[in-house]
Amino acid sequence: MEKSLPLHQLHANSFAIIINRSHSFLHFIAILFLLHYRLSFFFQTTTIPTLPWLLIFASELLLSLSWLLSQSYRWRPVYRTVFPERLPGDDELPGIDVFICTADPDKEPTVEVMNTVISALAMDYPPEKLHVYVSDDAGSDATLRCTKVAWEFATCWVPFCRKYGIDTGCPEVYFSSLEDDDGEFKAEREKMEQKYEVLKQRIKTIIQHRDVVSPSTYARDHPAIIEVINEYPKEEMQQVKLPLLVYVSREKRPSHHHNFKAGALNVLLRVSATMSNSPYILVLDCDMYCNDPTSARQAMCYYCDPRTPPSIAFVLFPQTFRNIGEDDIYDSEMRSIFKIYWHGLDGVGGTILSGCNFYIKREALLGNFSKQEDLVTLRRWFGPSNDFIKTLVEDHTPNSITDEESSRMLLEEANVLASCSYENQTAWGSEVGFLYFSVVEDYFTGYTLHRKGWKSVYLNPKRPQVLGTSTTNFNDLSVQWTRWTAGIVQIAISRFCPLICGPLKMSLVHFMCYLGLTLEPLLFCFSLWGFALVPQLCLFNGIPLYPKVSDPNFNIFSIIFVSAVSKSFYEIVVASGGELRAWRNEWRIWMMKAVTSYTYGSLEAVLNKLGMKQASFSPTNKVTDVEQVKLYEKGVFDFRAATMFLAPLVTVILVNIAALVGHFVRCLVVDGDGDGYWEKMAGQMFLSIYILVSNYAVIEGMIIRRDKASIPLSVTLLSGVFSVFILLIGSAILC
Numbered sequence: 001m002e003k004s005l006p007l008h009q010l011h012a013n014s015f016a017i018i019i020n021r022s023h024s025f026l027h028f029i030a031i032l033f034l035l036h037y038r039l040s041f042f043f044q045t046t047t048i049p050t051l052p053w054l055l056i057f058a059s060e061l062l063l064s065l066s067w068l069l070s071q072s073y074r075w076r077p078v079y080r081t082v083f084p085e086r087l088p089g090d091d092e093l094p095g096i097d098v099f100i101c102t103a104d105p106d107k108e109p110t111v112e113v114m115n116t117v118i119s120a121l122a123m124d125y126p127p128e129k130l131h132v133y134v135s136d137d138a139g140s141d142a143t144l145r146c147t148k149v150a151w152e153f154a155t156c157w158v159p160f161c162r163k164y165g166i167d168t169g170c171p172e173v174y175f176s177s178l179e180d181d182d183g184e185f186k187a188e189r190e191k192m193e194q195k196y197e198v199l200k201q202r203i204k205t206i207i208q209h210r211d212v213v214s215p216s217t218y219a220r221d222h223p224a225i226i227e228v229i230n231e232y233p234k235e236e237m238q239q240v241k242l243p244l245l246v247y248v249s250r251e252k253r254p255s256h257h258h259n260f261k262a263g264a265l266n267v268l269l270r271v272s273a274t275m276s277n278s279p280y281i282l283v284l285d286c287d288m289y290c291n292d293p294t295s296a297r298q299a300m301c302y303y304c305d306p307r308t309p310p311s312i313a314f315v316l317f318p319q320t321f322r323n324i325g326e327d328d329i330y331d332s333e334m335r336s337i338f339k340i341y342w343h344g345l346d347g348v349g350g351t352i353l354s355g356c357n358f359y360i361k362r363e364a365l366l367g368n369f370s371k372q373e374d375l376v377t378l379r380r381w382f383g384p385s386n387d388f389i390k391t392l393v394e395d396h397t398p399n400s401i402t403d404e405e406s407s408r409m410l411l412e413e414a415n416v417l418a419s420c421s422y423e424n425q426t427a428w429g430s431e432v433g434f435l436y437f438s439v440v441e442d443y444f445t446g447y448t449l450h451r452k453g454w455k456s457v458y459l460n461p462k463r464p465q466v467l468g469t470s471t472t473n474f475n476d477l478s479v480q481w482t483r484w485t486a487g488i489v490q491i492a493i494s495r496f497c498p499l500i501c502g503p504l505k506m507s508l509v510h511f512m513c514y515l516g517l518t519l520e521p522l523l524f525c526f527s528l529w530g531f532a533l534v535p536q537l538c539l540f541n542g543i544p545l546y547p548k549v550s551d552p553n554f555n556i557f558s559i560i561f562v563s564a565v566s567k568s569f570y571e572i573v574v575a576s577g578g579e580l581r582a583w584r585n586e587w588r589i590w591m592m593k594a595v596t597s598y599t600y601g602s603l604e605a606v607l608n609k610l611g612m613k614q615a616s617f618s619p620t621n622k623v624t625d626v627e628q629v630k631l632y633e634k635g636v637f638d639f640r641a642a643t644m645f646l647a648p649l650v651t652v653i654l655v656n657i658a659a660l661v662g663h664f665v666r667c668l669v670v671d672g673d674g675d676g677y678w679e680k681m682a683g684q685m686f687l688s689i690y691i692l693v694s695n696y697a698v699i700e701g702m703i704i705r706r707d708k709a710s711i712p713l714s715v716t717l718l719s720g721v722f723s724v725f726i727l728l729i730g731s732a733i734l735c
Ligand SMILES: O=c1ccn([C@@H]2O[C@H](COP(=O)(O)OP(=O)(O)O[C@H]3O[C@H](CO)[C@@H](O)[C@H](O)[C@H]3O)[C@@H](O)[C@H]2O)c(=O)[nH]1
Pocket: 101, 102, 103, 104, 108, 135, 137, 259, 260, 261, 264, 284, 285, 286, 287, 354, 355, 356, 439, 440, 441, 442, 480, 483, 484, 487, 617, 618, 619, 620, 621
């Protein structure tokens, strides 16, 4: 009886669909009017110069294009429910390999990384079917030792969680969220808490006494180190059944490009194949604790359901963060991505692969082969290891470690698979595994899977499945978004651009989603620079770019503005219950990113294309700085950021102030004759005021605040020079 019940359910949000589609339709008509208005300029005689008109028209066109493409993620938002209690018995569940990547113990606190490892070991899944692999790109002996101590702690922690039904597998979260119980449980809990404190202390001591002289050089140049942590458990630990835990640090040499996280994941794909070869893989970033131990069972609701088509490549959970403040000024939560876009993509063919927290089918990454497959072809694709090639064949069962000899042989082979030359002249990274073409390996790999006809599923249950650390200061945020932009623009300007390689096996709407996401950074940075400078330069010089207030055409602009602003108000505040300030924060950070990270990222991608700059992936800083956190929690911008990120912001603000001042002077002195000058310039004046009001935080950081995190005077002065330059040169060219 139970077997006939579905394991999962999908429902489309019809109300949202109706609202979205009707709004798209009306907004689109307004845009057509705008096109008509702008184009008719070319058939009139007027004193307005053509260049600024063309530029503002181009900005409007680009922004409208990105709006149009973004309607695809609003076309059919869907939501999913799963019923893990209906899953078959534990013995019928498939195996899962968990991959946890870490790369830099200075930026990624080891205590947190170990919490992630422990939370993965404590997942609610049959332990003999769960295998946890830690990839350490720093090759740090300290991390290996910490993994061993974490393992020891897990041997007590996991049985403790099982015994008392604790559903927070991450000790840090569990002990910091107070629960009051008494009796035997309380005493045991206190004992456990002490053990956890000891663990933290041991980890800290190991990290403090690292014996490598120059860790960063070592990280780039070291042999492979692979160790099975629970190979021979101590006597007293043998009772406890825990998942396999393996530490893998691939070989790195300066002469070989290591391809960042994708490279690390591909090594894990190979090494794990020879040890556990599970059909499903969960990828976690080192800061992403498993908050809900049932995520594996939830994902399996798709993979274990005979009625679900086998074309699902991955089941994705959103990235959720534990360090989001009430006033999330940097939109660190990335609300619209995880709460709007991904549900929309899910409804039209599948959400993109967003970094971590996904259960992916091994077969989707590697393919599935029969025993008759030509060995030469397989070796050309997958490299020379016969042991690995054997694992690709359907009915292969992996080697198990039974004695010292089998363990030695297995590790020998694993070392070969983790060597940096193993991938030479193979299809790794280009056709199989995680793909290397872009630094956003996740996005590109997911996109390629969808193009080949694979589907994906987005699960966003109420309880966060994972909890990570998001960037909560302006510098880290800008660095991170610059990297993402660079990776995405790399795709946009390559032969893989969706416009060039076409939808292949994707639906048209799904294709539009990918096109929109791929072009978004470019479209935003070009159009927003246009809106931030062109009307202002014209305002400064008394050139109108918008119709008079009394002209009926003025309504076109007001309608488009009000429609865009109120739709986002609806999405953020009404539909997803956000606060008003979330709405302000998202608009503001969007404008800020456009002139900083989107711009620099796009530039980086172009330089990379021209061979003038190498792609880079420096891990995001995950160390908590108390002072920074305080500012973030108070909703105050931390402007202790690189000048390259501050200068564009300040420059835009100064140009806007200058334009307004210039405008008022012109009104009073030059054009004070009341020929409707105010009316002609009202649109531009409004735009400048809008930019200044929305970005008041920058003005405050520049003029009012005097704390350490305000904008340094040197940056303001430098930006002042840029603004004068823009005003002079811009006026000369445009007007
Ligand atoms: O050479 C590297 C660089 C990074 N990492 C690991 O990759 C993970 C993600 O790196 P992080 O610095 O946290 O990047 P984010 O900016 O948070 O990354 C987002 O974007 C990346 C693509 O740019 C995705 O890979 C991530 O999953 C996604 O969270 C971390 O666990 C790192 O340790 C490596 O293993 N090797």
